Amino acid sequence: MDKYLPPTPGELAEHPNRFARIEDWIQSARAAWSVWGGHTPHVIPYTGYGSTTWMRVLSRVVLLKPRTTKTGRLKKIRGWRSFLATPLAGAPVTVSVNGSSFVVEADRGGVIDQVLPVTLSPGWHTVTLHSGDNPAVTAQVWIVDPAAEIGIICDVDDTIMVTALPRPFLAAWNSFVRDENARRPVPGMAVLLERLTRENPLAPVIYLSTGAWNVAPTLHRFVSRHLYPMGTFLLTDWGPTADRWFRSGREHKRENLARLAEEFPHITWILIGDDGQHDEALYGEFAASHPDHVRAVAIRELLAPEALLAGGRRHLDRTQNPSKIPWVSAPNGSGLATQLRKLGIISQDSAHRF
Template identity: 30%
Template sequence: MSSTHEDPRDKRRPIRARHVATSFDAAAPHERFDQQSLPVKLARMGATTGFDMWARASAALCRRMGWYPRVEPYVGYGTEHYSRLICRTVLAPPGPESASASRGIWTALTVPAPHTRVSIAIDSEPLETVQLGDSELYDAPDPSRNQSSKFARSDRSGYLDLVAEHDLSVGPHQVTYHVNERSLVPGTLYTVASSARIGVISDVDDTIMVTQAPSRLKAGYNLLLSNPTKRASVPGMSVLYTRIRDLDVDMPFFYLSASPWNVERTIRLFIRDHGFPAGPLLLRDLDPRPKTFVPTTVQHKHEFIQQLMADFPKMRFILFGDDGQRDPTTYAEVVRRYPGRILAIGIRQLSPRESSLPSFDWTGNQPAPEMDVPVFYGTTGANLMKTMLPYLQSTCRRSRL
């Protein structure tokens, strides 16, 4: 980025960034490898070793075919002062990446490009990075660690998770990623106002997108084989979310799914095409790892909600989920762990046909988990809007007084 003449921009403090421990590097105590029985340890070692062998063999084959690394950018988020930037390096054939969504079967076969050097810039300002390992978790960058490096290196599965220190205006910004022999790849960074006091964390599967996740066969077909452009939206949910967003223009939306990072683009395009408020996605790494293996759906949601609670310590959250994957009990535990941080909970009730399981009628035969916050139930966004929106309107008015 140097030149023969002095550029006024060179006098500005560079954007510094460092690696952080991601949720898939931070095992919950009961999921740690050393806490497992011998049969579980052996099974995990076999699965992890098998995956590593597959990854190495696939990478060797792809390189013989002339494939080389490219970057898959994921939507970043943060405040005016620091941001989380997440991407993945994978092996791909020469040529530009398709901007359209692919069927899940093709994205599931993605071959990681481990330990790949990536150059990153925010609004054309390059990042200086330093490799610090995985000792830090969720905290803001340390400006005293000013060792200069013009690139960051992805991990053993191709993932790269950085925290960048900066001074940015509120709103969307462009992040560009670059690896050797490829063109710059743009991504989006959502900068949330530090003054924002309310945010939304929404499940995706069967909360905003019809996936029939409780039925493994139907969920697997929808994830791997169905046309991603024909995914159905839960009726009325985009209208409800837009009405909630209108209550406070600074309100950020975060979308949480147990789907793998491989389908991030598919879900991002779904959110855009169906009129939901834009926001970052927090998905799951399905690659078996020595420390964490593969987090369960419930553990995955707890870990990322924990991450957001730490990233935005002054923010209260509205949670949305459904009753097909234990979201009511998961959110009840969140309320218990973080008293005063949850403003309200919306639960979308699945029909027996959607779930292929007995109806989970949390307001009828089965009592809802006890919570100290208002919980609203409905089969559609319109049902939830009738009771939930007036409460949120009243709460937002009181918070501005």
């Protein structure tokens, strides 16, 4: 049992932020109590991405009662159980792919977010992750083809999934209460993304959201159920950081946009979001600083009740677009497809399928 014990407060990384230190202490105490109660490390795998020379592996290590299916796979963790599962800071995880193995370590929130050097061919690959004595789990990783020219970055809440909730309560409701069966897709958005990926089969698909990693399995099932193209979810970890009392979702998006531009300098991105948060401002900022990396921006216009719950619309001054990057907006996927067709970004045949 000792090998599962979490780091002591003295072993945890030092943080200048008092709230971060308090959170570390609480999580350490929770982990110790969970281990005493017979919980063991379980890896929750997330879809990753990479190039032919490296891959970004994403997963989360939590302490749970050992429960497996007949095939030895970890049973699903849903809703509030996923959110309340105790993360295991510093947990070692063995990552294996294509004959290579690496040992990585979970961060203070139990999250594995590591770039590993490995040679892989373009397309989907299966990665094996293992921690402790529980059965290994597998994750999918999309290796981007060097010939890829287009990529897709898409927001989640109110862009592909209707939330209709005040922003302060949105994450809690989605995490603790709602099952993916109860979530409604935004009309036409699944078809729009499917057409974009059909016309650009090499395109990586990135779902960039301010949501917590705890809800990643639920979002993955939602995307699968409603026939959105599979892709990588880049979410964030709730709670304080070294220099903030609460993590900034806006900074999370900004940093990942810049990172993707640096990782794939040959790709221009189609950016999809909504006008209820900061997507317009962030995409405009990214387009201004990385004009050669943006193919187009598509903004879903919230309906009046949705905009009210989201805290109002945040319109960008589009006259400040010196690079003249194509920018379209509409209340649903069909409207966005029509405008993208006029700009030649999707074919006329695809637009007529809505």
